[in-house]
Amino acid sequence: MDQSKEQRILNTVSYNAIKGNPESVLDCIDKYCSKSEWAMNVGDEKGLILDKIVEETNPSVVLELGTYCGYSAIRIARLLKPKARLLTIEFNPEFASIAKEIIEIAGVNDKVTILEGHSEDIIPQLKKKYEVEKLDFVFLDHWKERYAPDTILLEECGLLRKGSVLLADNIIYPGAPEFIKYIRNNKHFECTTFLSHLEYMKVEDAMEKAVYLGPE
Ligand SMILES: Oc1cc(-c2ccc(F)cc2)cc2cccnc12
Numbered sequence: 105m106d107q108s109k110e111q112r113i114l115n116t117v118s119y120n121a122i123k124g125n126p127e128s129v130l131d132c133i134d135k136y137c138s139k140s141e142w143a144m145n146v147g148d149e150k151g152l153i154l155d156k157i158v159e160e161t162n163p164s165v166v167l168e169l170g171t172y173c174g175y176s177a178i179r180i181a182r183l184l185k186p187k188a189r190l191l192t193i194e195f196n197p198e199f200a201s202i203a204k205e206i207i208e209i210a211g212v213n214d215k216v217t218i219l220e221g222h223s224e225d226i227i228p229q230l231k232k233k234y235e236v237e238k239l240d241f242v243f244l245d246h247w248k249e250r251y252a253p254d255t256i257l258l259e260e261c262g263l264l265r266k267g268s269v270l271l272a273d274n275i276i277y278p279g280a281p282e283f284i285k286y287i288r289n290n291k292h293f294e295c296t297t298f299l300s301h302l303e304y305m306k307v308e309d310a311m312e313k314a315v316y317l318g319p320e
């Protein structure tokens with residue numbers, strides 16, 4: 105049976121990247137996806153915005169929604185302080201398995217836990233089953249119609265604290281209109297938009313940063 109695009113991305117990383125070197129894995133994926141096959145990694149341009157916000161936040165506990173091949177998990181994990189950890193949720197089992205291998209090649213697997221399943225099922229388990237108290241940083245990069253309901257679910261599960269940072273990819277392309285409507289007119293969030301481009305393309309895209317101000 106033909107290999108999937110994601111398997112071909114793993115092959116190129118496994119063959120070309122320097123083991124244990126996260127930057128080398130990121131560069132390898134960016135080169136392949138800009139030259140050979142487009143794929144929905146956050147990419148190098150929006151990746152720099154992600155880097156800056158992670159560094160400013162310096163989070164201890166990070167949740168990512170949408171692992172895909174692990175590109176943004178590696179991007180985030182490489183910046184985390186020693187005891188910090190990243191939990192990343194992926195519902196596609198093939199993506200989860202490929203991401204696991206790519207994250208191991210990057211050498212950040214000790215900081216990253218991949219949780220296979222649907223975000224709406226796993227988020228309510230984070231406190232008891234995964235010993236999460238509060239989330240310092242959440243990267244939303246899964247299906248766009250889940251951004252708003254999952255944000256509400258995070259609030260309802262008491263996983264956000266004053267200052268928790270949400271960062272959402274693709275709010276222009278493919279777009280997340282319900283999320284933007286929910287988050288921008290919401291007195292519990294302070295929002296900032298970071299204009300950029302769709303990964304590996306000249307198409308406009310943006311990321312939305314929303315800082316949680318507390319339940320009052
Ligand atoms: O960054 C992303 C990009 C796209 C995307 C798909 C088809 C296009 F023609 C353009 C963009 C989908 C995503 C789905 C989930 C998380 N991120 C995505």
Ligand SMILES: [Mg+2]
Pocket residue numbers: 144145146245273274
């Ligand atoms: Mg995306």
